[in-house]
Amino acid sequence: MTATLLQNARLIDPAGDTVTPGSLLIVDGVIAAVGAEIPLPAGVRVIDMGGLHLAPGIVDIGVKVGEPGERHKESFRSAGQAAAAGGVTTIVARPDTAPPIDTPEALEFVARRAREASLVRVLAMSALTKGRAGREMVEIGFLQDAGAVAFTDGTHVVTDTKVLTRALTYAHGLGALVIGHPQDPGLSRGAAATSGKFASLRGLPAVSPMAERMGLDRDIALIEMTGARYHFDQITTARALPALERAKRNGLDVTAGTSIHHVTLNEFDVADYRTFFRLTPPLRSEDDRQATVDALRTGVIDILASMHTPQDEESKRLPFEDAAPGAVGLETFLPAMLRLFHSGDLTLPALFRLASLNPAKRLGLPQGRLAVGAPADLVAFDPHAPFVLDRFALRSKSKNTPFDGARMQGIVRATWVGGTLIFGEL
């Protein structure tokens, strides 16, 4: 038996909605006790946390790792290191690789590479249709047996509703979770920005925020029809929220996420065509950003994710509309998320509910809790420590962060996965 006591910490409990001073005991990789007074077992190693905050590690749904196909952009090794430094203890990997992960064999390759190279836990998602082409469903049953935790074609919207209906019905029979990208593919074709004054001034091809609601409305109708377990990867506009709220109220098995970038940045951050701010969906107006933050607070949106998308310099050093979309977000997850704490929008327990507890619950994982019996996947951090981000200091192979040169607050001091310290020194 190995036992470690983390003493003198500020314990963030997302389930109980509390921050309390106290200690946490880890025995054999599992949380054995939490509280102010913990009886010390014999042979325990005691670590004084010096008042650092301690929270359940982040479960990040929707991380792009470049394996297979684009290892020069990100490998499981580099992604794991970046995750550990950003407070992320579980990566839920996206299947939009090259080739896409759409067979049990491909999924097993990912699982093996992750086991060999990643510091943090990796769970894999599978494509929903073969080749993410939207024509035939994948072997949902086999893939579930191989460990796929969800099925998604990512930003490739399945346009054929007959194909999607059958896939949702089949997935429902197996209890599989399907993740969709709410976006009308016709209206958003070719768009690099959100339509409005800014896009017009910059002369960028733009999409109305309404395209998100149209995608959402369509999918909600199909969820109602098939009963599928469904999660929207990113809700980023005010107009989509009432429909989402209604769907939840009507008892559909539906949840929604949003990206850390869409709640901390807006369209004006693009400024003079800065391509690190080219995202999918494009950054929104400040009104939309605020509405999305409100939805995080009221629980209409359940999950916060990094939507980590590594891109090399070549893919970004292009005119804005030609540049590849996406930003890295693993390593900046915690400090970016804390912007919402420092702005007074969300409390620390609320943030970890969105980033750790809710995603774990949605995937049926025991993580995300500071409770006896839960795996000791933990992050210790100082929420107030300031720093200026230098993108070349990032651990990711790709350096495409929108926070380059930004002043941020919140530094991860230590990260544990299954009770093992994988980042930091204590």
Place this chain on the structure above:
Amino acid sequence: MHFPHRHLLGIEHLPPASITTLLDLADQYVALNRREVKHSDALAGLTQINMFFEASTRTQASFELAGKRLGADVMNMAVAQSSVKKGETLIDTALTLNAMHPDLLVVRHPASGAVALLAAKVNCAVLNAGDGRHEHPTQALLDALTIRRAKGRLHRLTVAICGDIAHSRVARSNILLLNRMESRIRLIGPPTLMPAGIADFGCEVFDDMRAGLKGADVVMMLRLQKERMDGGFIPSEREYYHRYGLDAEKLAHAAPDAIVMHPGPMNRGVEIDGEIADDINRSVIQEQVEMGVAVRMAAMDLLARNLRAARGAKVTEVMA
């Protein structure tokens, strides 16, 4: 003469004083261009490269002539059919060019923001000859010079811009410039060709052309950019001509002394009636072409002065 700019990338970065400085100098070049010997040595010894990633005849010829009249060594690179097709990125092209030590780089590119991206990577002065749907600053300046010479001022005029505003960099640069010089701007066109949020730019938007033209001092027609249309912005050319084509009847709603402008090339019978375009009492379309050369001479002259001053300063530093 005060023109504190390294590049000419857009009207957005030009304060009114810089616009006036440039137009005043351009007036002098109009006089030079009308003389028998049209030569100055303002750019003598300097190399000007025209890089057009998008086909152009008129703008490229205008820049070429402007450079040659000022004594620059001018080279045209038809990039549309060269290395870019071989997969070279814009940045690589820029770095290759930069190694050849040009002094003035004139760039047109189909993507918004591409010229600014290139300007950040080179040591010379860059002039934007049109980037995507973003800006076309020398066009707005030549339009301003034409208006100023016809009307005697740039403020308190009512200028109607008609047609495909959504896809037009000419419209954007003109809106920025005329706003800055305190004129009233009206935008006329079908709603499918209006950019979102355009009313926030300080413009009045009209769907009905006759209402929009009422009392206008300047009528600026835009080319209906057929090559930009994915299809389906307007039902047909003939319906467009019926509702938004400029003919004598519609022009009668404008001020009696209103001038008619067009950046060219014109689609006669689509956005403008041939007779109006050729009416020497109303149309200043040929003057626009003439002003274009003068404005580009002035722009390159001013940027070259700054370039020389900056290099002079460097030499002094080294010597001290």
